[in-house]
Amino acid sequence: MSGFDLSAILTNPDYRAMLLQGIEMTFVIYIGSWLLAMTLAILLFAFRMSPLRIGDPIVKAYVSYHRNVPTLVQLMLWYFGIYSLMPQGVTDWLANHNAEAIFAVIGLGLCQAAYFSEDLRSGLRSVGSGQMEAAKALGHGYVSAMRFVIMPQGLRNALPPLINHSVSLFKNSSLAIVVGASELTHAIKEIDNVSFRTFEIYLIGTVIYLFFSLIIMVLGAYLSVRSDPVRRARA
DSSP states (O other): OOSOOTHHHHTOHHHHHHHHHHHHHHHHHHHHHHHHHHHHHHHHHHHHHSSOTTHHHHHHHHHHHHHHSOHHHHHHIIIIIIHHHSOHHHHHHHHTTTHHHHHHHHHHHHHHHHHHHHHHHHHHHTSOHHHHHHHHHTTOOHHHHIIIIIHHHHHHHHHHHHHHHHHHHHHHGGGGGGGTOOSHHHHHHHHHHHHOOHHHHHHHHHHHHHHHHHHHHHHHHHHHHHHOHHHHHHO
16 A cells, blocks of 8 residues: 555445444534533523522533533543443443443533533623613513513524534534544544555545534524524625
8 A cells, every 4th residue: 555545445335334424423413412502501591591599600610610621521521430320221221322422412412501501691691781671662571572682682693602612512523432432533543444544534534524514604604694684684
């Protein structure tokens, strides 16, 4: 084996199958962790905005933990730590249902929820206080004003950081390799081990990650334009 040869990877049906399976698992982990993160972020945001005085310090502690502990360490804690403390019946069930991917989704989702909740909070805080007063002047109550006036503007303002963190989450899905999840990076490493074409396979992996990250950014930009009536009118 000598020289640069991408076709040695791309024309091999076994390697292509490994890459496709890796891409599929990457999106399973990404979409699962994104849905978990967004659901939890909304709950954290609502808890923080509730009249309960204990809500704010609890959410602050949650956010502080997940923003200051490396995501890699959190994944390892879940898979190598918490997993080992579970009852035997639970661990057996998880082992038969792709425990590596499940814990990758949990670890990434819980971590990303901290960032999403802060994005939602900053988006809401960016809405001027006069908007609530104007809504009440038009006859809206608090709940109605939040639903139809404040929240739509807050979500629109939160879209840019949410999109950025969604792209980061997609890239961080590669960290699932440390718990043995058979995602894209794992597939790249396996192909490298059997093909010995390190540069070619990692170049292909780089292009794949870049391609899908750009797709997510383009979709996010489209949503930003569609959610902004001024920008939509100009478009």
